[in-house]
Amino acid sequence: PDWPDAGAARSWLAAERANLLATERRARGQGRPGAAARLAYAMAGFLDEECHWVDAEAVLVTAVEHWTGTGERAALCRALLHLSAVHAHTARYPEAAESGDRALRIARATGDEEAEAEVLRTLGTLNWHVGDHQAALVLFQKSFAITAMSGDSLDRARLHNNMAVTLLFLGEYDRALEHFEKTLSGFTEAGDHAALGKTLNNIGDLYLRRGDLESSRRSFEESLTFLEHSGNRYDRATVRGSLADVLTESGDIAAALPLYQETLAEFRALADRKSQADTLIGLGEAYRKAGEPERAVRHFLDALDIARLIGAAHQEIQALRHLGQAHFAAGRLDSAGQDLEAALSLAERTHDVDEKARTESVLTDVRRAVGGASTAHTLPGLTFEPGGN
Known part of the structure; x- marks a missing residue:
């Protein structure tokens, strides 16, 4: 199809997801694992972004098996990278670490700096998930050092956001805010409204930790206005949970409880x-x-x-x-x-x-x-x- 923009392509993928998954299974069943692996990789980013993590995991595992057998290291590296991120979303942290470490070894062995930077960012996120914030920050900084030389402004904005969130957990609010400001500038320049929404949610968390409940709530509400149109289910549930947190801190328990219940139901549906x-x-x-x-x-x-x-x-x-x-x-x-x-x-x-x-x-x-x-x-x-x- 001749898609006019990314939104149209995303809509097409959403409409055809079941058919694409069926096609991938049929290709494997007919002895065409290469075609199935290529289709799995083509779908992986969309499946991950739209929170279809179980589907993403299923197709990526078989793609990794195929490219492991054929020795196609560039394809294997990127499939492992996607698989690591998907495992992290579903809290399969040991499996995420194993896939990420394999991808990192391949990226370095093949001199693929772009892949290396992205793997380091993925592993940094994994360390943040398990609570090792110092290790996460080091990995983000290593990724940024590579990206600053060869990456684009969007990659740098993502890493500023990653470093800022990690600094929040390390109690370094001023440094975190500096990185968040650079993040907002980068995502605004790129016109990435979903990323802007997620960053505003993170800034709301910073205000909440500082006890500035009014600024925190404004930031969460602004975040939700972006994410209602351009975010995914996970993003929207996250901000609703954040709003419930600030309502709880403000003493408005009656308003917070239904938001929490709605958020919990969504996260259970997403596993x-x-x-x-x-x-x-x-x-x-x-x-x-x-x-x-x-x-x-x-x-x-x-x-x-x-x-x-x-x-x-x-x-x-x-x-x-x-x-x-x-x-x-x-x-x-x-x-x-x-x-x-x-x-x-x-x-x-x-x-x-x-x-x-x-x-x-x-x-x-x-x-x-x-x-x-x-x-x-x-x-x-x-x-x-x-x-x-």
Whole structure:
């Protein structure tokens, strides 16, 4: 077809997705694995962007098998790159790392700097998913060093956004904002409205962390205006969850709860487990602030189970911290101390500066309460005397 623009091509792919997938399966079934692999690669970007991750994984696995057997390294490298990103979306982090590492070895062996830069960015995102923010930042910086020499402005804007988000988790808000400003400039120049929407969501998160609820909400609402027209299901659900977070912080629990429920249903439909954990934590916090601590604890425990199952350290820290707060509010000081000490230990290991500071603040309150409750009350590894901190 002669598509007039990218939007028309995307619409055609959406309309023909089932037929294209059937064609790929038929090609494999008729002994034409090369044709199936090429079709899989042609669809991969669209399937990933539109959140059809199960379909993308299915076709890319067979494409990787084919090109592994034929020794076509350039094709194999890019198929592995796509597969790594898809595995990360579905929280299959070990598989994502394996595919990404294979792609990186091929890119470097063949001198393909463009592929190397993109693999480094994908691996950086993977490290962010599992909570290793220092490692993520290093990988993004390496990717940017290559992209600054040979990449285009859109690639640089993406990396500025990646570095900014990582710096948020490292507690470096001013540096993050500098990168976000460069991101907005690059995406505005490129006319990429979906990317602009996602960046505005990230900037809203920065304002939320700083306690500027009004600016945060404005940023989230502006983000949603972009993403309602040009974003995908994941993007829109993410911003709705962000809006629910700022409503919770503002005390508007009645407005936050249905947004959280809608967001959770969407992430379950997408099989995005990490985002499910994020949303469950938000729901739990909303119920805690609404005076329903037991309901809050159930949501935090569900989030903790998911985070530990998939190896998402940041979500595990958050779930533990919120559990500690809920137990503290209910007067269960021992349970509060155990959860908060576990959260603090993990935050220190993963250099999650923001969560470390928040956990330490709550833990200080618990220690003071323990000191006032008994002459010698023990928390894991420590004994506190009355008035101790």
